[in-house]
Amino acid sequence: MLRYVLLRVASIPVVMFLVVTIMFSLTHIVPGGAVQVALGPHATIERIEAIKAKYGLDKPLPVQFFTYIRNILRGDLGESIIRQKPVISEIGTFLPASVELVVLATFLIIVIGVPLGVMAATHKDGLLDFLSRGIAIAGVSLPSFWLALMLLLAFSFGLHFFPSGGRIDPSVSPPAHITGMYLFDSLFTGNWVAFLDALRHIILPAFTLAITNISTTTRLTRDGMLKVFKEDFIAMAWAYGLSPRKVYYKYALKNAILPSITNLGMTLAYLLGGDFIVETVFSFPGLGFYATMGLLQVDYAPITGAAIIISFMYLCTNLFVDLLYVLVDPRIKF
Amino acid sequence: MTVVSPDELLNVSDLTVEFKTYRGLVTAVDGVDFDIRRREIVGLIGETGCGKTVTGYSLLRLIRPPGRITRGQIVFEGRDLLAMKEREVRAIRGREIAMIFQRPMSSLNPVFAVGTQLVDVIRLHKTPDKRRAHEIAVRSLEEVALPEPRSIMLKRPFALSGGMQQRVMIAMALACEASLLVADEPTTALDVSIQLQILKLIRRFVENGRMAVLLISHDMSVIGSMCDRMNVMYAGSIVESGPKEAIIDHPAHPYTKALLQAVPEMSQDRAQRLRAIEGTVPSLIHLPEGCRFAPRCSWASEKCTRTFPSRVLLEQDHYVNCHLHSKEAIAQAIGQSRESLGAGHPPA
Amino acid sequence: MVRPTSLSRRWGERTRYALYAVRHSPLSLIGFLIVITLALVAILAPWIAPYDPYKLSIADRLQPPSWKHLAGTDIVGRDLLSRVIYGTRISFLVGIAVVAISITVGVFLAAIAGFYGGVLDMVLMRITDGFLAIPGFALAMVAAAVFKPSLFNMIWAITLVSWTWNARIVRAEVLRLRNADFVLVQKALGAGPMRMIFLHIIPNCMGPILVQASLQLGLTILASAGLSFLGLGVQPPLPDWGLMVAEGRTYLPGRWWLVTFPGLAIFLLVTGFLLAGDGIRDLVEREVS
Numbered sequence: 001m002l003r004y005v006l007l008r009v010a011s012i013p014v015v016m017f018l019v020v021t022i023m024f025s026l027t028h029i030v031p032g033g034a035v036q037v038a039l040g041p042h043a044t045i046e047r048i049e050a051i052k053a054k055y056g057l058d059k060p061l062p063v064q065f066f067t068y069i070r071n072i073l074r075g076d077l078g079e080s081i082i083r084q085k086p087v088i089s090e091i092g093t094f095l096p097a098s099v100e101l102v103v104l105a106t107f108l109i110i111v112i113g114v115p116l117g118v119m120a121a122t123h124k125d126g127l128l129d130f131l132s133r134g135i136a137i138a139g140v141s142l143p144s145f146w147l148a149l150m151l152l153l154a155f156s157f158g159l160h161f162f163p164s165g166g167r168i169d170p171s172v173s174p175p176a177h178i179t180g181m182y183l184f185d186s187l188f189t190g191n192w193v194a195f196l197d198a199l200r201h202i203i204l205p206a207f208t209l210a211i212t213n214i215s216t217t218t219r220l221t222r223d224g225m226l227k228v229f230k231e232d233f234i235a236m237a238w239a240y241g242l243s244p245r246k247v248y249y250k251y252a253l254k255n256a257i258l259p260s261i262t263n264l265g266m267t268l269a270y271l272l273g274g275d276f277i278v279e280t281v282f283s284f285p286g287l288g289f290y291a292t293m294g295l296l297q298v299d300y301a302p303i304t305g306a307a308i309i310i311s312f313m314y315l316c317t318n319l320f321v322d323l324l325y326v327l328v329d330p331r332i333k334f
Numbered sequence: 335m336t337v338v339s340p341d342e343l344l345n346v347s348d349l350t351v352e353f354k355t356y357r358g359l360v361t362a363v364d365g366v367d368f369d370i371r372r373r374e375i376v377g378l379i380g381e382t383g384c385g386k387t388v389t390g391y392s393l394l395r396l397i398r399p400p401g402r403i404t405r406g407q408i409v410f411e412g413r414d415l416l417a418m419k420e421r422e423v424r425a426i427r428g429r430e431i432a433m434i435f436q437r438p439m440s441s442l443n444p445v446f447a448v449g450t451q452l453v454d455v456i457r458l459h460k461t462p463d464k465r466r467a468h469e470i471a472v473r474s475l476e477e478v479a480l481p482e483p484r485s486i487m488l489k490r491p492f493a494l495s496g497g498m499q500q501r502v503m504i505a506m507a508l509a510c511e512a513s514l515l516v517a518d519e520p521t522t523a524l525d526v527s528i529q530l531q532i533l534k535l536i537r538r539f540v541e542n543g544r545m546a547v548l549l550i551s552h553d554m555s556v557i558g559s560m561c562d563r564m565n566v567m568y569a570g571s572i573v574e575s576g577p578k579e580a581i582i583d584h585p586a587h588p589y590t591k592a593l594l595q596a597v598p599e600m601s602q603d604r605a606q607r608l609r610a611i612e613g614t615v616p617s618l619i620h621l622p623e624g625c626r627f628a629p630r631c632s633w634a635s636e637k638c639t640r641t642f643p644s645r646v647l648l649e650q651d652h653y654v655n656c657h658l659h660s661k662e663a664i665a666q667a668i669g670q671s672r673e674s675l676g677a678g679h680p681p682a
Numbered sequence: 683m684v685r686p687t688s689l690s691r692r693w694g695e696r697t698r699y700a701l702y703a704v705r706h707s708p709l710s711l712i713g714f715l716i717v718i719t720l721a722l723v724a725i726l727a728p729w730i731a732p733y734d735p736y737k738l739s740i741a742d743r744l745q746p747p748s749w750k751h752l753a754g755t756d757i758v759g760r761d762l763l764s765r766v767i768y769g770t771r772i773s774f775l776v777g778i779a780v781v782a783i784s785i786t787v788g789v790f791l792a793a794i795a796g797f798y799g800g801v802l803d804m805v806l807m808r809i810t811d812g813f814l815a816i817p818g819f820a821l822a823m824v825a826a827a828v829f830k831p832s833l834f835n836m837i838w839a840i841t842l843v844s845w846t847w848n849a850r851i852v853r854a855e856v857l858r859l860r861n862a863d864f865v866l867v868q869k870a871l872g873a874g875p876m877r878m879i880f881l882h883i884i885p886n887c888m889g890p891i892l893v894q895a896s897l898q899l900g901l902t903i904l905a906s907a908g909l910s911f912l913g914l915g916v917q918p919p920l921p922d923w924g925l926m927v928a929e930g931r932t933y934l935p936g937r938w939w940l941v942t943f944p945g946l947a948i949f950l951l952v953t954g955f956l957l958a959g960d961g962i963r964d965l966v967e968r969e970v971s
Contacts, residue, residue: 011811018812026824133709137960141952143904145911146927146945149934157935232440239394240455240506241427250454254445270817277908292912295823303824311815 005323012315019311020072023304024065077308078301080294087305090290095309097167098279098286100181101206102271108210109217109267114260116214117221121256122248124226133222136215144212148281151204162204165283205282209275213267217260224256231255265321269314343514343546344370344393349406351388351397358619362388362401364570367645370514375540375547377557377578379593380567383615386550389567390516393548394431395423410514429459432507436519438499442491448502449487452509459510474509475502478535497528504535508544518550533560554597558582563651566590569616569626576652586654588631625657633658710961716954724770731764735921747939754939756929762939765921766947772922773951776837776906777899783841785895788848793884796856806853810846818843822905823914833922836915840905844898851894855887889966896959900952907948923948 071078077087113136120132155162167182182198185191228234229252237247276288283289287306294302351363363385370376378386391397393408395415408415410431415423435441443451452471453464461467468487475483478501491499500520507515517536521529537560540547551557557564558578565575566587574587585591613630616622625631628638635657643655723730732752739759747754753762795806813821825839859865865883907924909915916922918929923944930940 014808015811015815018808019815022812022816022821023824130709137709137953137956138949141900141904141949141956143907143911143924143927143945143948143952145908145924146941146948149927149931149941150945153935153938153941232435232437233443235396236433236435236441236503237443238396239427239433240458240510241424241429242454242458243424246454251443251446255443272817276819276823277911280912291820292823296913307816307820307824310817310820314817315815 008319008322012312012319015315016308016312017069020069020308021065023307024068027300027304028061028064072308077305080299080302082297082299087301090302091287091305091309094285094287094290096181097284098272098288100183101202101209101279101284101286102268104183104202104206105209105213105271106264106268108206109214110264112210113214113217114221114257117218117260118225118248118253120218120222121225121229122244129222132218136218139211139213140215142212144208144275145277145281147212148205148208148278151208152281155204162200165201167198167201167285201284205278205284208278208282209271213271216263216267220260220263221256224259225252228252228256261324262321265317265324269317269321272310272313272317341371342369343372343411344548345407345409346389346393347407347409349389349392349408350404351385351392352402352404354400354402355619360618361570361621362618363392364621365405366567366570366572368565368572368575370546370548372513372546373540373543374562375537375549375560377561377564378548378550378567379552379554379557379564381552381615383618384567385570385618386552386567387518390433390518390548390550393514393516394427394433395420396433428455428506428510428512430512431514431516432510432512433516433518434500434503434507434520437523438496438503438520439491439523441503442499444491447488447490448494452487452502452506455506456509470509471505474505477508478502478505480505495528496524497532500524500528500532501535504532504539508539511544513545515545515547516550517547519552520549521556522551522553529556536560554593558597566593569621570618571626571655573627573656574652574654576648576654577650580649580652586648586652586659587627587656588633588658589627625655709957710964713954713957713959713961716950717958720770720951720954721774723767724774727767727771731761731767733761733764735760735765735768736919737761744933744937746937753943754937756926756940757933762926762943765926766923766943768921769923769926769944769947770951772833772916772920773903773906773948776833776840777902777955779837780840780844780902780906781895781898783837784845784848784898785891787841788845789852789884789887789891791845792849792852793856793880796853797860797883803853806849810849813843813846814850819905819908822909823912831909831914831917833916833920836906836909839909839914840902843905844902847898848891848894851890852887855890856883859883859886893959893963893966896955896962900955900959903948903952903955 075088077091079086080090083090116132116135120129123129183195183202186195186198225248234247234252237251242251276292278284279286279288280292287310291303291306291310294300294306346369347367349363349366350361353360353362366385366389368376368378378389380386388397388401392403393410393415395403397403403416406416410426415426418426442448449468449471452474453467456467456470457464460470471487472483475486480486480498480501486494486498486502491502494502504515515536520536521532524532533556536547536549539545549557549560561578563575563577564581565572566581566589567573568589574581574585574590581590582594585594616626616629622628622639624637624639624641625634625643628634631638638657641657643657643660645653645655646659647653648659737760739755741759742751742755743757743759745751745755745759751761751763753766755761756765791806795803816824822839822843825835825842829835829839860883906915907922907927910922910924911928913928916925918925926944927941930937930944933940
């Protein structure tokens with residue numbers, strides 16, 4: 001068991017190395033200077049050369065690669081060419097917002113998705129099954145940017161319930177910085193005004209993220225339940241006259257829920273990828289927003305830096321979830 | 335024949351179960367009749383797919399779509415189970431009729447402790463009080479000779495062996511004080527040495543008057559050693575039924591004979607080689623008009639393929655569905671032997 | 683002649699079974715219908731579309747839906763309905779291109795790696811892990827941004843991400859079938875590895891591959907719409923749905939039709955593929971059981 005854990009933990013640096021390599025290859029394949037693109041057509045040759053020299057971009061590729069790796073290990077993800085600021089500190093300011101958003105979205109997914117899946121399974125082939133599967137599929141097929149815009153149209157421009165963007169109203173000062181997550185910080189310091197305002201800003205993006213990712217959870221819960229229904233011990237439960245409620249919600253659900261929980265971990269990890277689109281549409285200043293900005297400005301350091309951080313978080317979350325899985329189900333032995 | 339003797343626990347008549355599949359309508363059980371009395375073990379034997387398990391499930395009304403019980407009556411202690419509402423049947427399940435399944439290792443919910451499952455059932459049927467239910471559970475575990483019952487209560491099913499798990503299942507039936515236990519191939523999945531123990535255990539409870547048992551199996555040796563009476567089932571209907579000794583000593587139906595010949599200890603002629611029954615079970619969708627065993631029967635006649643044999647009483651409680659034993663056939667045989675022997679000799 | 687009858691009986695059985703399955707799953711039937719209808723729209727676009735999707739008409743710009751322009755017009759007066767209709771072509775093109783390439787590459791690599799195992803397999807797995815570690819969309823975005831955004835490059839960017847998915851599934855199937863009886867029989871008959879892989883194992887993987895393909899088609903279209911929305915994919919003046927939503931976004935909240943109709947189209951087509959994929963999955967799974 002310990003061996004498994006160690007093996008998994010050890011695999012992370014290996015995979016990260018691959019990730020870094022992929023990122024590096026992608027950004028250095030570009031013909032014509034990346035710097036030139038970033039600085040725009042008006043940059044002078046001297047300026048370009050100067051920047052190149054500053055970032056060591058004029059050295060041969062292998063050397064650049066080596067320096068790159070070395071820097072990463074030191075925690076240096078490079079600097080934004082445009083803003084001349086270190087990527088790592090910029091990420092530091094954008095990251096908590098994404099974390100907050102993703103956690104809230106995941107919570108919504110569980111709260112809406114699991115009951116939907118159970119309902120679908122217990123009313124198999126009935127209207128409720130049809131409806132909940134329909135919602136689940138609709139969730140996936142809805143382009144997130146479109147759903148975001150539709151929600152904005154309806155609730156923000158139409159009904160004025162929610163603001164149209166940002167994280168907090170300019171007139172409200174953000175709560176004291178403990179974790180950088182506004183909801184948590186404001187609750188912790190008892191700052192109700194900030195809390196409510198932050199909530200108003202975050203609810204639409206979280207909802208959008210949740211709806212577009214709910215389908216797997218619903219489907220897994222439903223499939224898991226249906227599979228468990230066929231098991232002998234469920235037949236046993238029926239044979240002993242247990243009520244449907246007990247059979248479904250106690251005996252079946254606990255067995256069925258495992259796959260959807262592990263998937264939830266994966267969903268969380270995936271969402272951590274910072275849903276670029278949702279954050280962009282809502283102008284929500286998270287990691288995805290940061291990365292997208294970098295992409296549109298073709299500023300490589302933020303792009304690769306963000307991608308690397310995202311991948312790392314993704315891997316760690318996956319590992320965490322896998323270990324949790326082992327803990328929850330003692331039947332799995334190594 | 336409708337007089338219900340006080341001894342009679344269960345009476346099944348004309349039970350028919352159909353399944354709708356994309357290939358057609360499968361008649362898994364067709365007009366089955368049998369009865370079970372208190373303090374006895376009744377066997378239901380047949381090969382895989384003959385409908386015996388479906389019959390067992392029907393007793394508890396556990397048949398679900400695409401299956402349906404389309405005809406028949408199941409009278410348990412004077413009440414027709416098929417006429418009851420679902421809620422009423424649920425009160426009977428476990429409390430009066432209990433069932434144990436073929437694979438004990440998968441009959442218990444793996445994510446809950448054994449004790450939790452026992453207590454859940456006991457609280458439903460016997461007493462809502464948690465502590466009393468717990469005690470009843472422990473006591474029933476003791477009765478099935480499980481060592482350290484209290485610690486077993488806390489264990490998860492996978493920590494127990496197959497034999498122990500099956501004992502837990504029996505304990506559950508005992509705890510609920512069910513009067514009828516439907517045992518569907520209870521020992522098939524267990525080691526041979528454990529099989530004997532479990533069977534002995536079941537037998538002990540029957541002899542103590544705790545319950546009657548419907549023992550479903552494909553294994554003639556199990557049925558032969560355990561049952562007081564047995565029913566032989568083939569392709570959805572019962573072909574022969576009667577007291578164990580009667581059937582084993584003079585089996586009437588060709589299928590029964592073949593079954594017995596396939597079991598070495600029971601074959602009359604020890605010198606003979608084991609004979610497998612040739613042919614395969616007919617499709618349950620396209621059932622033949624006449625006797626279903628006719629295609630594989632060495633004694634089949636034209637009448638056998640044309641008409642379905644009706645039930646004939648051979649001797650005390652011993653019935654068979656076979657044209658060979660119909661009154662006309664016997665009369666004919668007697669007539670023929672008279673002719674061959676000449677008049678004056680006593681009939682065969 | 684034994685083969686023809688058994689084959690035809692098998693197909694008769696399969697059709698009967700397929701009809702039964704479809705009848706019991708109206709959702710997947712709807713999915714298939716949607717896909718086929720939209721495919722027809724794509725093919726017949728020049729005949730169906732009321733206007734030329736590229737024709738500008740400044741005088742008619744930003745018109746709400748009317749009898750003249752059923753879906754309204756955009757900022758330069760192009761008829762939105764015609765653009766949405768022609769957009770179907772782009773969506774199908776991207777979807778089919780990406781899925782076809784992904785499957786080919788994925789199947790090829792995974793089949794070989796899965797079959798031979800050992801170092802080859804390990805290397806492939808690590809590479810796939812590397813790609814999978816970066817959330818798909820992020821990788822696609824990076825790739826799309828790095829190379830100058832265009833329809834062509836976007837296809838490659840998305841393919842770069844999705845081949846790993848195919849590779850994984852095929853590999854799992856190959857591993858499962860590698861030691862199957864019928865494969866060993868072939869081996870005993872002297873079949874070479876290439877023959878065994880491509881003639882025997884791969885055809886038996888078709889089920890999961892088909893399921894995956896239909897889901898992938900849906901997700902690819904979503905991804906391409908997203909990338910185009912961000913400006914990293916299809917470039918104007920091509921009538922891509924995602925691009926149209928982006929173009930219309932600046933005119934919200936007033937001119938809702940600019941955003942609503944293209945988005946609906948995306949939703950419809952993706953739903954069609956996903957439902958159809960679900961249906962195929964049910965079919966395949968039932969066949970297995």
